[in-house]
Amino acid sequence: MELEVVSKTVQELASGEQVPERYIQRDGDGGFLIDAFPIMDIPTIDLGLLLLNSSDAAQQLEKLRSALNTWGCIQVINHGMTPEFLDEVREVTKQFFQLPVREKQKYSREVNDIEGYGNDMVLLEQQKLDWTDRLYLTIYPEDQRKLKFWPENPQYFSGILQEFTLKSKSVSKLVLKALARSLNLEDNCFLEQYGEKAKMDARFNFYPRSSRPDLVLGVKPHADGSAITILLQDKNVEGLQVLKDNQWYRAPIIPEALFINVGDQVEISSNGMFKSPVHRVLTNSERNRISIAVFYLPESDREIEPIEGLVTKSRPRLYKMVKSYVDLFFENYQQGKRPIDSVKLQV
């Protein structure tokens, strides 16, 4: 498989007026202009309350359960990262993408590999390309890090990413416990299925402004292959949209919050009680946008399947057992297919 080489970064293309054909993704619904879409109505959950034994906690858990059952996403506050720290994470991300292309290319990913700096992976000849450049890094467990891809410039990048990793891990574990509790299951049932050495990957996304935001997409519609995803959004520039009942909704910006969405593997483990939402990113004609996504991924040899207590007579099992879901994910993803459809059982 030697389909790659996309010759220019999107950042370089963005300085020209012409949008290359391969980036045009119009889908016939009148283009991708942000203002045409309603804002979504999802709760902001206080993570500090979630696992207490109080009536406030019960109320937050019910909000969480209900939002993840319908939208598949929430925003969370009181997550252990200060607004100043979140700004630092955003700032080192911006500084990295502001480096000259040559400097960033020191961290370039290799052909058909995901880790490192680069643009959309090309898996299919006719594939449309996303209007984004990325830096993709495995951040946990530490012995799986490939430090040659970790930027040395800006100087504080690695230190801040280390702190962000540890804090994101705590948030992920807490949320996965809360998911279980909200379904009256034993707190650790998701975590035990995913394993003690569950992996975390970070994707730093840079969406240059585009001369034709009506024609290009920052990220084409997809659902995440993770168990859950924590997303730190740009503080000033909107772009993320979530699909619900065939309608696209805009994700609002709450600067101090983290946006969390269910990935396909929690949808499978929860036997569909939690939905992995389809989402996409629009671009903007005036401003660049950044975001940082952290994917919480089960250990690759784990058997992921609906948790016992969630399969009942009235709620039959909806998904097959999967292993190494991420591999299956990429086979389907660039063809515009939903990977999770390939593991659904007929009921």
Ligand SMILES: O=C(O)CCC(=O)C(=O)O
């Ligand atoms: O940039 C965003 O808001 C979302 C990015 C995303 O969906 C992803 O990296 O999987």
Ligand SMILES: [Fe+2]
């Ligand atoms: Fe995503």
